[in-house]
Amino acid sequence: MRIAIDIMGGDHAPGEIMAGALQAAAKWPEHHLILVGREEALPVFLPANCSFHRADQIMAMDESVENLRQKKDSSIWQATQLVKDNQADALLSAGSTAAQMATAVLLLGRIPGVSRPAIGSVAPGFPAERVILDIGANTECTPQMLLQFARMGRVLSQVLLKRENPRVALLSNGEEAHKGNELIRASYTLLAESDVNFIGNMEGRDLFSGDFDVLVFDGFTGNIAVKSAEGAVALIMSLIKDEFTASFLRKLGAFIVKPGLKKIKDQLDYQEHGGAPLLGVKGISIVCHGSSHARAIINSVGKAITCMEANFISHLTEAMKVKT
Amino acid sequence: MRIAIDIMGGDHAPGEIMAGALQAAAKWPEHHLILVGREEALPVFLPANCSFHRADQIMAMDESVENLRQKKDSSIWQATQLVKDNQADALLSAGSTAAQMATAVLLLGRIPGVSRPAIGSVAPGFPAERVILDIGANTECTPQMLLQFARMGRVLSQVLLKRENPRVALLSNGEEAHKGNELIRASYTLLAESDVNFIGNMEGRDLFSGDFDVLVFDGFTGNIAVKSAEGAVALIMSLIKDEFTASFLRKLGAFIVKPGLKKIKDQLDYQEHGGAPLLGVKGISIVCHGSSHARAIINSVGKAITCMEANFISHLTEAMKVKT
Numbered sequence: 001m002r003i004a005i006d007i008m009g010g011d012h013a014p015g016e017i018m019a020g021a022l023q024a025a026a027k028w029p030e031h032h033l034i035l036v037g038r039e040e041a042l043p044v045f046l047p048a049n050c051s052f053h054r055a056d057q058i059m060a061m062d063e064s065v066e067n068l069r070q071k072k073d074s075s076i077w078q079a080t081q082l083v084k085d086n087q088a089d090a091l092l093s094a095g096s097t098a099a100q101m102a103t104a105v106l107l108l109g110r111i112p113g114v115s116r117p118a119i120g121s122v123a124p125g126f127p128a129e130r131v132i133l134d135i136g137a138n139t140e141c142t143p144q145m146l147l148q149f150a151r152m153g154r155v156l157s158q159v160l161l162k163r164e165n166p167r168v169a170l171l172s173n174g175e176e177a178h179k180g181n182e183l184i185r186a187s188y189t190l191l192a193e194s195d196v197n198f199i200g201n202m203e204g205r206d207l208f209s210g211d212f213d214v215l216v217f218d219g220f221t222g223n224i225a226v227k228s229a230e231g232a233v234a235l236i237m238s239l240i241k242d243e244f245t246a247s248f249l250r251k252l253g254a255f256i257v258k259p260g261l262k263k264i265k266d267q268l269d270y271q272e273h274g275g276a277p278l279l280g281v282k283g284i285s286i287v288c289h290g291s292s293h294a295r296a297i298i299n300s301v302g303k304a305i306t307c308m309e310a311n312f313i314s315h316l317t318e319a320m321k322v323k324t
Numbered sequence: 325m326r327i328a329i330d331i332m333g334g335d336h337a338p339g340e341i342m343a344g345a346l347q348a349a350a351k352w353p354e355h356h357l358i359l360v361g362r363e364e365a366l367p368v369f370l371p372a373n374c375s376f377h378r379a380d381q382i383m384a385m386d387e388s389v390e391n392l393r394q395k396k397d398s399s400i401w402q403a404t405q406l407v408k409d410n411q412a413d414a415l416l417s418a419g420s421t422a423a424q425m426a427t428a429v430l431l432l433g434r435i436p437g438v439s440r441p442a443i444g445s446v447a448p449g450f451p452a453e454r455v456i457l458d459i460g461a462n463t464e465c466t467p468q469m470l471l472q473f474a475r476m477g478r479v480l481s482q483v484l485l486k487r488e489n490p491r492v493a494l495l496s497n498g499e500e501a502h503k504g505n506e507l508i509r510a511s512y513t514l515l516a517e518s519d520v521n522f523i524g525n526m527e528g529r530d531l532f533s534g535d536f537d538v539l540v541f542d543g544f545t546g547n548i549a550v551k552s553a554e555g556a557v558a559l560i561m562s563l564i565k566d567e568f569t570a571s572f573l574r575k576l577g578a579f580i581v582k583p584g585l586k587k588i589k590d591q592l593d594y595q596e597h598g599g600a601p602l603l604g605v606k607g608i609s610i611v612c613h614g615s616s617h618a619r620a621i622i623n624s625v626g627k628a629i630t631c632m633e634a635n636f637i638s639h640l641t642e643a644m645k646v647k648t
Contacts, residue, residue: 109506126559139497139505173463173547180465181544203552208559220505221548223497227528228549232556235450235532236588250584256577260567264560 001308003301004088007037008058008075009095011291014041017094025050027298031305034088036079044210051181053078058097059289065102076100080107085167090284090304092275094292098137100285101278108283111313113320115142117280118149118219120156121226122273122303125208129167131157132207132215133279134222136287141218146170148320150196152279155319159310160276160303161233163195166213172201183218191216193299195322204228233268274299277307279316284308285294325632327625328412331361332382332399333419334400335615338365343417344621349374351622355629358412360403377402383419385614389426395578400424404431407607414608414628416599418616422461425602432607435637437644439466441604442473442543443611444480445550446597446627447534449532455490456539457603458546460611462591467511470494472644474520476603477538477644484600484627488626489521490537495545497523507542515540519646528552548630557592598623601631608632 005021007014014037025047036053046052055078057071071077076095080103081090093100101117110117119136122129130218131153136147150168156165162298170187172180179201187291191198202210204225217225240261244254266272274296275288284307288300307313329345331338333556338361349357349371359366360377370376379402381395394400400419404427406412417424434441443460446453455477462469474492494511496504501512503525509570515522526534528549541549564585568578592633598620599612608631612624631637 012585046517073648111443126563173544173551181542184544190555201554204553205546205555205558207552209555209556218505220497220508223547224545224549226494227497228531228552229528229556231527231529231531231533231552232528233560236557236560236592239450239591240584243587244581247583250581253577253580257568257574260564260570260574264563267563268560294481 001090001305002034002088003304004034004053005297006075006079006091006093006095007035007041007210009053009093009186010288010319011061011094012293014038016095016293018043019303020292020294021050022047023294024298028301033301034082036082037075040218053082055079059099059245061096063096063099065098068099068102068106077103079161080104080283080285081240083285084108089293089308090286091289092286092288092297092300092304094275094288094290094297097287097290100287101137102280104278104283108281108285111280111282111317111320114148114280115145116151117278118152120153120276120279122156122160122210122276123275125267128282129273130159130213130215131161132217132222132226134217134219136219138219138249143183143190143230146187146216146218147185147194147196148280149317150191150194150198150214150216151322152316153216154196155312155316156276156279157213159312159315160306161213163213167211168196168214168216169199169202169210169212171215171217171225172203173205185277187216195310207271227240236274237265238321274297274303276303277312284312325410325414325629326356326358327628328358328360328377328403328406328415328418329621329625330399330403330415330419331359331365332379333417335385335418335610336617337418338362339465340617341621343626344616344618345374346371347618348622348625349459352625352629357625358406360406362400377406381402383423385420387420387423389422392423392426394429401427401431404428404607404609407609408432413632414610416610416612416621416624417601418612418614418621421611421614424611426462426607428602428607428609432605432609435604435606435641435644438472438476438604439469441602442476444477444600446480446484446600446602447532448592448597453485453597454537454539455485456541456546456550458541458543459550460543462543465507467507467514470507470511470540470542471514471518471520471603474515474518474522474538474540475643475646476640477540479518479636479640480600480603481537483636483639484630485537487537491523491535492520492540493523493526493534493536495539495541495549496527498527499525501525561589574579596623598627600627601636606637608636
């Protein structure tokens with residue numbers, strides 16, 4: 001398989017992206033990596049299963065997607081173009097998600113039956129990982145869109161997490177069917193009558209511990225939920241740091257429990273989970289977290305390989321043929 | 325001052341509510357508490373500054389507010405009636421929030437300029453406590469309603485947290501003015517042009533650590549944000565418990581750092597913060613958390629006293645006279 005990597009995208013590009021790409025190349029010698037970006041970002045020697053594709057422009061993280069058409073020589077455009085031209089089987093980027101999404105829609109096109117592509121995340125969970133979506137840019141959604149997200153999330157759960165008949169839930173402000181805003185109440189009815197294995201509503205507190213496989217929400221609500229949870233985790237970790245260094249004795253206790261704390265941190269760390277494919281476009285485009293370090297890039301390459309080997313796009317295309 | 329306490333409302337009623345009421349009576353001998361509920365919930369002797377008002381019906385936590393008119397002898401109805409009849413200066417309840425809100429609107433009426441009452445919470449925060457609203461039942465909001473919430477939250481921040489010129493923010497999926505769903509984008513414009521000291525958008529991760537005094541959101545989004553954060557906190561605490569008891573040595577380390585962990589838990593505990601007044605009705609009705617224990621009730625009585633002494637309702641009425 002051939003994977004195009006946007007080495008210019010991300011908060012820690014190109015250094016960490018290159019480091020991750022080189023380690024991935026060593027880990028999967030049977031696959032070929034195409035490094036897309038500026039020549040000066042390359043190391044002196046490239047491994048045998050890596051090649052370089054030049055792209056001199058850069059789409060900045062916060063740059064308006066309206067500039068895209070003037071940026072056809074950007075790393076994200078060129079990496080996507082390689083997939084379109086069948087010179088690569090997948091691409092991955094930690095750059096601007098909006099630009100990655102827009103480029104994929106423009107160059108690869110939408111899968112029939114998909115109104116708007118979505119971003120599904122494989123989130124940490126207890127007892128098991130789960131798919132949550134849309135964590136992307138769809139701030140205004142219709143019930144029909146949430147049903148499409150549910151179907152796409154189901155395929156993602158099957159392919160990446162090997163769940164046989166994924167249980168799908170909606171994120172709401174209460175478990176009962178009458179809870180929610182207008183969008184959620186209408187979506188509840190639609191999902192209950194659909195082909196999806198719908199198990200009802202989940203609440204914010206269930207995000208990482210609820211008993212479901214796929215959690216569906218609009219992009220605005222999902223952003224609020226995920227960032228509120230992330231904020232709470234960061235706050236507690238910082239409070240723990242303050243408290244555990246408050247005295248010499250505490251430092252000793254903290255030293256003893258440190259491996260336990262590190263394990264918790266690792267379990268909650270998105271770097272371990274890598275990126276997730278953009279859902280709804282005709283090609284594999286893996287969206288990585290903007291602050292991805294090398295480890296996240298390696299795991300994202302692994303995700304791309306899994307998606308390719310499982311014929312992800314065919315399954316997705318098939319799933320979206322269902323009439324509603 | 326006379327404070328009516330619904331002793332039948334809440335997950336731990338009547339035991340914990342009574343325990344809290346009796347301790348509050350001892351703490352504030354200069355105030356009078358009216359215990360509203362069933363006679364069998366009372367202790368054998370009542371302190372001198374407590375009296376009993378009988379109410380034999382109960383509104384269950386999940387009971388539809390449509391039943392309210394058949395429940396005029398319920399503890400929440402009777403407690404609110406006491407305020408309406410000027411036999412009490414304030415009431416507090418840990419029972420069904422929807423019933424408390426509906427009773428307040430029916431019996432006390434709305435303050436002019438308020439479309440829908442809201443519930444503001446005094447939330448833990450670092451470095452300082454903050455007001456967040458609406459954590460109530462208003463799942464569908466208009467920009468005009470969010471502006472009203474902002475004005476009411478400002479008064480709450482001034483009265484309970486002594487902030488002079490509270491800085492008001494909107495909860496959105498990004499800091500920039502163009503971020504948000506339709507509601508938030510329209511509200512951004514409205515707040516920016518209003519009398520409110522509007523400082524822009526905050527994200528979910530800023531809930532407890534952002535630099536603002538009042539954070540405004542619709543009830544649906546607020547529920548998702550708060551419960552996602554609470555869920556993350558509960559998850560980490562449970563992971564810590566597992567990890568810190570994984571071996572004898574770890575247990576020793578955990579024993580040493582335990583006071584630090586307890587301090588963090590207390591800082592994040594809503595029991596410390598007590599209830600908050602229902603915003604927008606003509607009377608002081610303090611909404612307590614459903615799972616309030618005695619400590620939360622004592623703190624809520626304290627909040628009621630602060631509100632009465634600060635002429636909260638007059639300030640609120642004045643604040644809502646502003647033309648928009």
